[in-house]
Amino acid sequence: MDYKKVAKEVTDAIGGKENISSITHCATRLRVMVKSQESIDKKAVEDIEGVKGAFFNSGQYQVIFGTGTVNKVFEEVAKLGYGDVNANEISKASNDEVKRSNVQGNVFKKAIRTFGDVFVPIIPVLVATGLFMGLRGLLTQEQVLATFGMTADDISPNFLLWTQVLTDTAFAFLPALVCWSTFRVFGGSPVIGIVLGLMLVNPSLPNAYAVAAGTASPIIMFGFIPVVGYQGTVLPAFFAGILGAKLEQALRKKIPDTFDLLLTPFTTLLIMSVLSLFIIGPIFHSLETVVLNATEVVLNLPFGLSGIIVGGLQQIIVVTGIHHIFNFLEVQLLANFGKNAFNALISAATAAQAGATLAVGFKTKDKKLKALALPSSLSASLGITEPAIFGVNLRFVKPFVCALIGGACGGFVASIFGLAGTGMSVTVLPGMLLYLNGQLLQYIISLLVSAGVAFALTYTFGYNDKMLEEK
The missing domain is CATH 3.30.1360.60 (Glucose permease domain IIB)
Known part of the structure; x- marks a missing residue:
């Protein structure tokens, strides 16, 4: 090309x-x-x-x-x-x-889009981290070690330390990544964003995970403000980044050029360190905890309901363009629990789109549509559904509905199995690398159910070439 x-x-x-x-x-x-x-x-x-x-x-x-x-x-x-x-x-x-x-709808969509603009640049390192977690899980499984005549005790501590560096670094310094990207999106100096984000996880502060485990205590400032590190958090860094970028822009307009290099970074970091640690951090960390708890409630719904809901509706959210909200939720799950139940449900929804598009490709006699549908199905099986959705399934409506049903069925299976990946943003076939920790077979079954149901429904009821003639 x-x-x-x-x-x-x-x-x-x-x-x-x-x-x-x-x-x-x-x-x-x-x-x-x-x-x-x-x-x-x-x-x-x-x-x-x-x-x-x-x-x-x-x-x-x-x-x-x-x-x-x-x-x-x-x-x-x-x-x-x-x-x-x-x-x-x-x-x-x-x-x-x-x-x-509609103004309200627009404001909401713009907010979600901005969230996406912030997260898209940092997703590659989170994907890499998830893959490292999957590979580490594979290499430390007893069955895998046994094939080489080894046990867990035979693994070198230094090797485990190295793998921990690979799997923990991105999430240990997540606020720095989020703050950097937010400064970039909102027109601030990214390097100031990095430093501000690193302040939120400075080793001098009590580690958030240690405080949660009860092995450390918060620092009490001014007699009533509990201050901890913000390891693994998103919202404090996100809102600190927005306010920090706006403050830097305002200062650059007020401070004479002669003193800009000296005073602007100094004043920005001084003011934002106080606001971030003592006001923004405690408030938005509490809000983040509420959101995470609500997410857990949805994911822990009984009888596979979470899989039916997310697997059946996720691709509708993709069509609306607000699916980046899942980035925030997935990052939070990984940072706090080291696993991501959303990934399996999103994979089920994505596999169903691949199955429905494949059915259209097999059933149609139109060469142009076949040439579009088959590659789009392959693309969806690799995790990219837009060509399948907008080029084929949503165009004829019924295949899209069949795919939603398939996604709900596959999501139900994934939920019953309790699947949770070690990373995010890679789904369907590439996503298999996130389930090398003993869940691979169940993951494949959920994908086959999703794609199979969507394919069968679409081939039987969801498409015929009369629809193409009408279009």
Whole structure:
């Protein structure tokens, strides 16, 4: 694929610099803020090589390329002068769209989108950490060790220490990653964000996990404020990052250029360290605990209900574009418990989309649809469902409904098995690496149930070529 040519064709079809306010991207899509929807040549966009679908949502025109490809296309887009932007610029660009639509819904969607903008850059290291956890679980299983004539006592302590470094570092310093990314998104200096985030987990503070275990006590400031480290937390770092970036911007406008290098970082870190440790941290850590407890309640619903709910509805949430909320919840589960029950349920929902799309590909006699459906099914089996959803299943509606039913069935099985992955953001086939800790067979069964039910329903009731003729 000629990525330079594709980038030029996409930007031209969307209306060029006259119509494009800003462009950013997530794991699979270019996200374009436009001034006028009417100026977009939608047919031309969808006919461009590599484009697997496009749609308009919450002020953004989203063009699906798929994982990996979107990064290369965006690199060429940036060279054309459409660089990455921060949340403030995105917000300004979407003002016209806000006026056209429901304000409350827009504010909610923008908040979720901003959450996604913050988390997308740090997801790769969390994915790597999850894979390390899975491999560590595999290598330390008694059955695996027995094949080499070893037991757990034969494993070198230094080797275990090294694997602990691989699996624990990202979550030990999670607030620093979140604060860095939040500063970047909201227009602050990322390096200030890193330092502010590291302050939240400074070794001088009582370790949050030790306090929770009762082996350490909080520091009491001013006689009534309990202060601990914020290892594994998200919300304190997120809101500290937002406020810190805004404060830095305000200071740069007030402080003369001569003293900017000296006073702006000093004042920002001084004020934000006080606010973060004594006000933002305690308040939002408490809120985070409430959210986590509510999440646990949902995931622990009896009779497989959590699997039915999440497995059946998760792909609808993907369609709405607010699925990034799962990032926050998954990070919290991993940071606090070292396992992520959402992953198995999301994998079930994703596998069902693959099964439904595969059924359409097998049943249709239309060569163009078959050429679209079969690769889209493969993409979904690797964890990327947008081509399957927008290119095939949602286009004909019934296959999408069949996939939702399949996802609910697979989610039910995963919930009954009590599956929980060691990481996040890799699902279906790549997600198998997160279940090497003795859960692999059950995970595969849940995927087969999801994909099998969706395939059977779609092939039997959900699609025929008369639907294509009607379209």
